[in-house]
Amino acid sequence: MPLLSTRQKGTLLTTLGVLVLTPDGLLVRLIDLDAWSLLFWRGCLFGLAISLFYLATHRKSFLSIFTSMGKAGLLAAACFTSSTLFFVQSLHNTSVANTLVLIATAPLFAALLGRVFLKEKLERATWIAILVSLLGIAFIFSESLSGDNLIGDIFALCAALSLAGQITTVRSSPNTDMVPSLIVSGIAISVIALLFGASTGIPEGNNLYLVLILGCLVLPLSFALITIGPRFIPAAEVSLLMLLETFLGPLWVWLIVHEKPANETLAGGILVLATLAAHTIYTSRSRKTGAQTL
Numbered sequence: 398m399p400l401l402s403t404r405q406k407g408t409l410l411t412t413l414g415v416l417v418l419t420p421d422g423l424l425v426r427l428i429d430l431d432a433w434s435l436l437f438w439r440g441c442l443f444g445l446a447i448s449l450f451y452l453a454t455h456r457k458s459f460l461s462i463f464t465s466m467g468k469a470g471l472l473a474a475a476c477f478t479s480s481t482l483f484f485v486q487s488l489h490n491t492s493v494a495n496t497l498v499l500i501a502t503a504p505l506f507a508a509l510l511g512r513v514f515l516k517e518k519l520e521r522a523t524w525i526a527i528l529v530s531l532l533g534i535a536f537i538f539s540e541s542l543s544g545d546n547l548i549g550d551i552f553a554l555c556a557a558l559s560l561a562g563q564i565t566t567v568r569s570s571p572n573t574d575m576v577p578s579l580i581v582s583g584i585a586i587s588v589i590a591l592l593f594g595a596s597t598g599i600p601e602g603n604n605l606y607l608v609l610i611l612g613c614l615v616l617p618l619s620f621a622l623i624t625i626g627p628r629f630i631p632a633a634e635v636s637l638l639m640l641l642e643t644f645l646g647p648l649w650v651w652l653i654v655h656e657k658p659a660n661e662t663l664a665g666g667i668l669v670l671a672t673l674a675a676h677t678i679y680t681s682r683s684r685k686t687g688a689q690t691l
Contacts, residue, residue: 407629411638414622417615419645422493424611425485426654428604430596432489435608436482437587437595442612444583450621451577462577469570473563474581480559481586483552491549494647494658495537498666499553501643501673502530504636506561507568515569522683526676529668536665544659576624636677640670 401409428435452459463470487496505527511517534554541547567575591597600608626635643666650656658666 403629407626408634408638409626410622411626411630411635412641414619414626415638415641416645417622418619419642420649421611421615421619421642422488422497422646423649423653424607424615425488426493426650426656428600428607428611430600430604430608432486433590433593433595436485437590437597438600438608439481439485439612439616440583440586440590442583442608443616444580444587446613446617447576447580447583447621450617451580462574463581466573466575466577467570469566469573470575470578471581473566473575474578474585476559476563476566477579477582478585478589480556480563481582482589483556483559487549487552487556489549490552491541491546492647492656492658492662493650494656494662494666495541495546495550496553496556497643497646498537498662498669499534499550500557500560501640501669502534503557503560503564504673505530506558507564510561510565511568514565520680520683522676522679526672529672533665533668533672536661536668540659540661579620634681637674640674643670 425435430438451462455462466473484496484500487499505523508517508519508523509527512519538547538550541550587595599605647656647658647666651658
């Protein structure tokens with residue numbers, strides 16, 4: 398049996414990481430804790446799991462991983478902390494479908510931030526994708542304006558902007574290991590949750606098992622695979638694979654807890670996802686064509 402190529406390994410690892418991450422929204426729905434208590438345990442367990450991995454791999458040089466990431470690492474940690482806080486609060490105030498579709502726009506917001514802070518040129522296709530995605534977002538918000546989901550949708554949009562900030566920060570320092578920033582983020586999430594009244598009591602019954610599955614398995618394993626896999630495949634393929642979460646996440650919730658997305662969310666979501674997929678495929682082919690003509 399032939400060994401997998403480097404690209405195939407990257408695709409496999411990234412796909413597995415995304416698939417492991419897809420139950421995130423469902424688990425948040427199933428865990429019967431208030432948002433701040435859930436954030437406390439999410440931050441603690443997530444940060445602990447990554448810390449144990451780095452302790453095992455770096456041992457005596459463990460503390461140096463934090464100094465080596467510099468100010469950019471602290472900024473990335475702040476952005477990831479913000480995105481996590483807004484993500485969980487969004488899930489407690491709107492549907493999983495709304496949250497995941499709105500967060501899926503993060504790469505487009507990252508493109509805008511890259512234009513402003515990294516002086517990167519935006520292609521016409523990216524501008525078109527941004528405008529069409531904004532139309533899809535308007536569809537989703539049109540449903541929320543007549544219901545109780547508006548604050549949750551705003552939180553989801555804030556999570557997307559925060560995630561875009563993290564993406565931009567990481568891209569500004571491509572040779573720096575930013576994974577340790579997730580440990581800092583985990584600590585920060587827990588501390589902030591405590592300040593807002595999170596309960597530190599050990600969850601009882603099914604909540605305990607679900608919190609452990611989320612914090613010790615789903616989050617660290619998925620983010621580890623998603624961090625390693627994209628090193629071996631083009632960014633365009635990573636973007637396409639990440640859309641799996643936006644599709645499968647609401648599907649699990651729909652099937653298991655019968656949370657059906659609103660018609661406006663379905664229409665806006667299809668528009669956003671189709672735009673993101675088309676933009677990714679188009680830019681990938683354009684770069685390949687440009688590389689071949691050099």
